Amino acid sequence: xxxxxxxxxxxxxxxxxxxxxxxxxxxxxxxxxxxxxxxxxxxxxxxxxxxxxxxxxxxxxxxxxxxxxxxxxxxxxxxxxxxxxxxxxxxxxxxxxxxxxxxxxxxxxxxxxxxxxxxxxxxxxxxxxxxxxxxxxxxxxxxxxxxxxxxxxxxxxxxxxxxxxxxxxxxxxxxxxxxxxxxxxxxxxxxxxxxxxxxxxxxxxxxxxxxxxxxxxxxxxxx
Numbered sequence: 001x002x003x004x005x006x007x008x009x010x011x012x013x014x015x016x017x018x019x020x021x022x023x024x025x026x027x028x029x030x031x032x033x034x035x036x037x038x039x040x041x042x043x044x045x046x047x048x049x050x051x052x053x054x055x056x057x058x059x060x061x062x063x064x065x066x067x068x069x070x071x072x073x074x075x076x077x078x079x080x081x082x083x084x085x086x087x088x089x090x091x092x093x094x095x096x097x098x099x100x101x102x103x104x105x106x107x108x109x110x111x112x113x114x115x116x117x118x119x120x121x122x123x124x125x126x127x128x129x130x131x132x133x134x135x136x137x138x139x140x141x142x143x144x145x146x147x148x149x150x151x152x153x154x155x156x157x158x159x160x161x162x163x164x165x166x167x168x169x170x171x172x173x174x175x176x177x178x179x180x181x182x183x184x185x186x187x188x189x190x191x192x193x194x195x196x197x198x199x200x201x202x203x204x205x206x207x208x209x210x211x212x213x214x215x216x217x218x219x220x221x222x223x
Contacts, residue, residue: 001025001026001027001028001029001061001062001157001158001189002023002024002025002048002060002061002158002189002191003023003024003025003058003059003060004021004022004023004024004044004047004057004058004059004060005022005057005058005060006020006021006022006056006057006058007020007021007022007047007054007056007057007058007059008020008021008054008055008056008057009040009043009047009052009054009055009213010055016213017040017043017213018040018043018044018047018054018213018214019212019213019214020057020214021040021044021057021213021214021215022215023208023215023218025189025191026189027157027189028184028187028188028189029189029190029206030180030181030184030189030190030192030205030206031190031191031192031205031206031207031208032191032192032193032194032199032200032203032205032206032207032208033045033191033192033193033194033207033208033210034193034194034195034197034200034207034208034209034210035195035209035210035211036195036211037195038212039210039211039212039213040210040212040213041162041193041210042086042162042193043213044193044210045083045160045162045191045193047059047066048061048066048081048158048160048191049077049078049081049083049160050066050069050074050077050078053066053067054067061077061080061081061158062080062157064077075106079106079107079154079156080156080157080158081156081157081158081159081160082150082151082152082154082156082158082159082160082188083151083159083160083161083162084144084147084148084151084159084160084161084162084164085147085162086162086163086164086166088135088143088144088146088147089147090135090143090146090147090150091135092134092135092136093134094134094135095131095132095133095134096122096127096130096131096132096133096134096135096138096146097118097119097122097131097132099135099146099150100118100121100122100146100149100150100153101114101115101118102150103150103151103153103154104117104118104153104154107154117153118149118153119131121149121152121153122146122149124149124179125145125146125148125149125179126145126175127142127145127146127149130142130146140167140168140172141168141169141171141172141175141176144164144165144168144172144176145175145176145179148161148164148176148179152179152183152188155186155188156188157188157189158188158189158190158191159180159183159188159189159190159191160191161180161190161191161192161193162193163193163194163195164176164180164192164194165177165194165196165199166194166195166196173196173199177199177203180192205220206218206219206220207219207220
């Protein structure tokens with residue numbers, strides 16, 4: 001599903017963000033990506049949804065080399081990838097319903113089908129009573145769940161999340177992780193970048209450790 005072959009990425013000459021990264025994440029896996037701030041986690045995630053192109057090496061999704069995609073082909077790739085950004089990236093002037101519906105509007109869904117699908121996933125998230133609220137009227141945990149709903153509403157093959165529990169209390173962390181697990185059970189490949197050791201240690205999931213832009217360890221954590 002996801003493969004990186006000898007991937008290096010530099011924003012400036014002599015300052016590598018990633019160096020000779022080799023990874024393979026099979027279809028249906030649930031993986032945590034961890035490391036200190038500046039280790040290269042966010043850079044690696046951006047490579048996976050073609051927000052960046054590696055300086056060297058190959059990034060493949062389902063056998064497709066992202067470095068060879070034309071700019072016009074990138075939106076098609078992203079239809080199969082749900083992304084939860086660290087700062088949520090919700091549109092402040094739009095309602096919860098409108099923020100989530102955008103994903104399906106881009107895919108050309110009809111208005112009635114969009115309404116049904118969005119209501120269904122917001123109900124799963126416990127947000128059915130927030131349909132007409134704007135993001136600024138929501139708590140941090142609610143905003144995070146809206147971002148997750150937007151990423152999952154079209155049942156993506158891959159879900160990528162960058163520090164999704166960073167500013168949440170323990171109750172909200174558990175709720176977000178439960179949503180990830182349910183998506184994974186339905187067949188979505190999940191990759192979560194986090195520095196939260198408690199989340200990782202309680203997960204019983206595969207963990208990829210990054211240190212100064214290099215993969216130092218890939219482990220299966222046992223509780």
